């Protein structure tokens with residue numbers, strides 16, 4: 001449903017609202033008889049001191065004990081953001097705390113009733129159907145944020161004019177412009193076919209040497225279940241061609257930044273006069289859901 005999330009938009013600040021976690025266990029705990037439990041009054045202590053995001057394993061620290069998440073460590077080239085000392089050591093004690101701490105899903109207010117290990121929270125949020133996802137259409141400024149289901153409805157009702165449709169295993173010509181996104185929605189082909197609830201976003205970035213194309217899936221993906229694979233086929237006006245295959249990473253929000261891996265690179269001399277096709281397929285080691293089979 002469109003619109004209703006506009007009220008929520010302001011709540012989705014960089015820093016999420018937290019509920020203090022109680023680690024008290026009920027009597028049903030088998031080995032917990034002699035275990036002591038505790039309540040953590042403020043979950044903010046488990047945030048990275050640099051980006052303020054939730055710390056995830058591995059956790060690094062400098063000699064002064066300032067902790068940093070692995071993303072910040074990489075970004076700052078293992079230099080502490082507070083005191084500039086190298087952040088080379090792991091903080092195993094903190095990592096253990098994260099693993100043992102169970103907290104309610106951050107989407108509890110939207111209906112998720114799961115309790116998740118703190119260390120697993122970000123992984124859970126990626127596939128939690130209650131996670132709030134911003135509208136992936138670029139430049140529309142609609143400001144919509146909603147659950148994945150709402151996002152699919154919103155894409156159809158508000159962005160139908162620019163929304164592409166795809167059928168599993170069939171090629172679609174797309175025309176992504178630099179800095180813009182192409183959003184494709186799986187066609188609802190009925191029985192045994194597409195369920196029409198998958199959104200794939202293709203992004204295009206300009207670099208000095210050429211263009212970068214990548215695709216991601218804005219929605220929950222369940223590990224061990226289905227994988228969304230895609231291929232790009234590009235043919236330039238000079239007759240040269242490129243083919244690229246990868247699987248679409250499941251994201252909550254399209255980052256808008258050039259990816260560091262899993263992208264197709266098109267050298268400048270082939271740009272911008274080319275035709276680009278994308279072919280998206282579901283792959284599953286146990287079962288096939290290709291709509292191309294009758």
Ligand SMILES: [Zn+2]
Pocket residue numbers: 048049050051052053068069070071072073
């Ligand atoms: Zn960080």
Ligand SMILES: [Zn+2]
Pocket residue numbers: 062063064065066080081082083084085
């Ligand atoms: Zn430091």
Ligand SMILES: [Zn+2]
Pocket residue numbers: 105106107112113114124125128129130
């Ligand atoms: Zn959840």
Ligand SMILES: [Zn+2]
Pocket residue numbers: 135136137140142143144154158159
């Ligand atoms: Zn929108």
